[in-house]
Amino acid sequence: MARLDYFAPGVYVEEIDRGSRPIEGVSTAVAGFVGFTEDVREGAELYKPMLVTNWTQYLNYFARKGSNGFTDFDAYLPFAVYGYFMNGGGRCWITSIGTSLPGTPQPATAQPATLQISGRGNRPCLSFTLKPEQAASGTINILVSESTPRPLPEGTEGEAPPNTGEYFTIQIRRGEETLEQYENLTMNREPAAQVATYAVAALRNSMYVSIRDVSQSGQPLGRRPSNGQYELAPAIAASPPDRFSQDVEGIRDDRTGVRGIFEIDEITMLACPDLMRAYQAGVMNIEQVHGIMELMVSMCEGSASGDIPNPPNRMVVLDPPPECVKPQEVVDWLQRFNRRSMFAALYYPWIKVPNPRNGGRPILVPPCGHIMGVWGRTDETRGVYKAPANEVPRGVIGLAYETNFREQELLNPIGINCIRSFPNRGIRIWGARTLVEPDKTEWRYISVRRLISYIEKSIELGTQWAVFEPNDEDLWARVRRTVSNFLERIWREGALFGATPQQAFYVKCDEELNPPETMILGRLYIEVGVCPVRPAEFVVFRISQWNGVEDAE
Template sequence: VRGIFEVDEITMLACPDVMRAYQEQILNLDQVHGIIELMISMCEGSASGDIPNPPNRMVVLDAPPDAVKPQQVVEWLNRFNRRSMFAALYYPWIKVPNPRDRGNPILVPPCGHVMGVWARTDETRGVYKAPANEVPRGVIGLGYDTNFREQELLNPLGINCIRNFPNRGIRIWGARTLVEPDKTEWRYISVRRLISYIEKSLELGTQWVVFEPNDQDLWARVTRTVSNFLERIWREGALFGASPAQAFYVKCDEELNPPETRILGRLYIEVGVCPVRPAEFVVFRISQWNGIEDSE
């Protein structure tokens, strides 16, 4: 697994063979948890420098094959007892055509198809669009048909359901990370991936700054560069606000870069953004009206 993290371009990680190995009794559940823990920890980044920092990856996880019903998935997640804004969990397993026997579909972990939906959404809309209410292509059935009440149990825990809807087909019906439930700012996959995208883009887009004279002229040029990038993604719909001033701010001045930091050869840039969040719940207010206005 560690070899994957030598490739900077990787932004999505999954390992469906982990659950397959557990299904075939090649690995036990504790070993599976150890591998998942390694993947999550490496996606979170490391201050030691062994792993890219800031982190720019998320891992897509599968429920175990023996966690068929919703309550079993909840029990497994409680036993695993690991939360992270850099992980997303999907349930249930999905049915796909069997390449060896077309008459008998097989159940496979959903992470591969989910990553395909993530990539397709990135290309057609952008990382700021939640990869949900989307059709995973090639899926012909589900290992378990989750209903609305069961989703109400799973969704607050960060378990993203794949559901079959009448007349709409099979759709991914969840867009949450596995972050702790009280950390609402990192609840959604699209928000976490957007911030990672911005961080990585700014890191790469400001490489020209290195070894430039650290003065007011440089601070102004850096501010313009970063502001132009953020305004572009605001116009694309990634940031919330009626104007750029409401959507983000960029600060690079003498207050952030006093003489003691300039002596150390450092340049500090402060950036704040307001990401858009998915409309997870649509609330309709319905009332009856007789069409007659009351008048005094």
């Protein structure tokens, strides 16, 4: 920057910022899921969101070791997440609301939490069991690391025992706190006392775990447990049915449940597929389901009330109840739910996918996860301005109901997006509308709502440099230039309609919008208008007979 003081004669070199700072577009394809999982481990916590970037990572956090990630009680969230990744989805945040249905009968004698650690050749060597009195305190970690033979006592003559590599240390930790530590351990059942201690003997009096030697015969080095950190977690208790709905809603300050996942700023689309699983199991009635749906829609609209201090750049994908199989049934349900919003979308019917827990036989699941994957795929391949419709949802082998043209004429005008099967064209998403009131035509399409959200959020983040700058005409010009360059870039990509940039958008920031009285209050007003492209939902060819000879005459 330019200096304000010059005292000694000389040549001064100064760096000056010129031009505008480019606005970088925000990510539009980050999903949030709330539902049941098979397990919660490896640092994931019940009711708290965890970032997942692929299906393998999902298995690490929410599946038992060696499992395929699906559940014995057919939870819908694993199907939704699997479909999301299969259809091109990228990052997503997942909140587990349990590993079993509330009210499921528990075994008369609860099985203690057990961890088995393997050694060389992946052969089991040590088994740890969490003591019952510690189960209520939560997860502990077993850390196995290198150690050495016990050194000779000070002043003792003789050669120090050789380090054969069989020695190890066990730490029992909870979070960052070390609860117990045992050093100079070996798998030799009869070691020299002055050299090392047999691991089972050393941990016999542990306050936290019981230990067993499950190794086969062999040398101590071959039976030594592999280094690493291992998680020993107590069994996850299901929420009582009478408070399950409250736990799903969650607490914002604790970052739990639905309210907690909304605290993740980068999420742009949300779904809770297991609302319907809980409803099918009788854990929640239809009014409770409507309550959670209403909460999710209202949270997407939250910027207007100040509940969420971010621009409205999120949408929620809703699922109809499982008993709404026929078109008139889903219409009646939507009239009963009676919630309209430009930040919600509804897809019908449910889809058939293979169920790995039932030999690959088909199961009907809510379509929300597959749909959000298509949203992400369309954003990546075409752009957020392209309607996510006339696309094939991958992994779908059938539909709960085959909707025809006349039936869609009933559903489409009220915002119910159909998934249809066409001869020789496969199964396709055949709708791109929001659940906004039918008379608000400017917010009718999902792509328009998401494009405007993308523009709003990108401009918000890309103009933070203007805060506390001198509020003068130079700042006005720089802001106009910055925003105009961004809008011109997305116009060239095809997101805005117009033959020229002047037809596609305008940016106004001048003395008319910023009179002295607003400048005294420390405010800078910029007015932006855009003309988004809209999908060609109805393609109409007008055909008539034409006589070229008569017209020529």
